[in-house]
Amino acid sequence: MNNLRELIRVYFIMGSPNCYKEPKAVLKEAIAGGITLFQFREKGDGALSGAEKLTLAKELQVICKENHIPFIVNDDIELAVAIGADGVHIGQEDGPVKTVRERIGDMTLGVSVHSMEEAIIALQNGADYFGIGPIFPTKTKEDAKPSKGTSLIETLRKNGYTIPIVGIGGITSENAASVMEAGADGVSVITAISHAESPREAAKAIRKNVGE
Ligand code: TZP
Numbered sequence: 603m604n605n606l607r608e609l610i611r612v613y614f615i616m617g618s619p620n621c622y623k624e625p626k627a628v629l630k631e632a633i634a635g636g637i638t639l640f641q642f643r644e645k646g647d648g649a650l651s652g653a654e655k656l657t658l659a660k661e662l663q664v665i666c667k668e669n670h671i672p673f674i675v676n677d678d679i680e681l682a683v684a685i686g687a688d689g690v691h692i693g694q695e696d697g698p699v700k701t702v703r704e705r706i707g708d709m710t711l712g713v714s715v716h717s718m719e720e721a722i723i724a725l726q727n728g729a730d731y732f733g734i735g736p737i738f739p740t741k742t743k744e745d746a747k748p749s750k751g752t753s754l755i756e757t758l759r760k761n762g763y764t765i766p767i768v769g770i771g772g773i774t775s776e777n778a779a780s781v782m783e784a785g786a787d788g789v790s791v792i793t794a795i796s797h798a799e800s801p802r803e804a805a806k807a808i809r810k811n812v813g814e
């Protein structure tokens with residue numbers, strides 16, 4: 603993906619369990635508010651699977667395509683390849699980065715990293731960007747590690763790593779600027795947008811606070 607650093611600036615993540623309203627409506631509103639990239643993450647209580655998951659993925663992908671918003675799939679490499687997504691995002695438990703890179707060719711690959719060691723391995727094996735968090739406490743991910751602030755982002759930048767980075771976990775329009783100041787290129791949010799009364803206004807406020 604060209605200009606990945608700019609595209610991850612307002613990185614919205616969502617699946618049906620994260621929505622009070624209809625997922626398609628939430629995504630359309632978020633796009634209208636100025637998100638720059640979308641990740642489909644169908645996980646947690648009541649998550650869809652099989653054909654239903656595939657259908658929702660395709661519907662959300664169409665909305666992204668119409669609006670020139672990159673569409674990334676969380677974890678499900680098979681799904682990402684089947685529908686021709688723009689990229690895949692994986693965690694440390696989703697198998698070796700090298701294997702995933704081999705399967706997806708030149709699609710964008712994001713990897714969640716929690717330490718310098720994980721970061722170096724991910725980089726050496728073909729990660730295009732890092733997701734780092736939880737920065738702040740979050741209730742959205744049940745198995746989330748304790749929040750650690752922005753220290754790893756700062757350490758990577760101090761050591762000269764220039765790979766694009768998004769912060770994640772408990773990020774809102776109020777604290778988003780602090781994540782950028784630490785050296786991130788963007789912020790990933792779920793509930794700050796998906797649970798907002800107006801996802802459009804929430805996305806707009808985040809976009810404003812990370813610098814347009
Ligand atoms: N990974 C680390 S924290 C998190 C994920 C998927 C959840 C972020 O959700 P929220 O609602 O933006 O805190």
Ligand code: MG
Pocket residue numbers: 676677691692693694695696
């Ligand atoms: Mg994962």
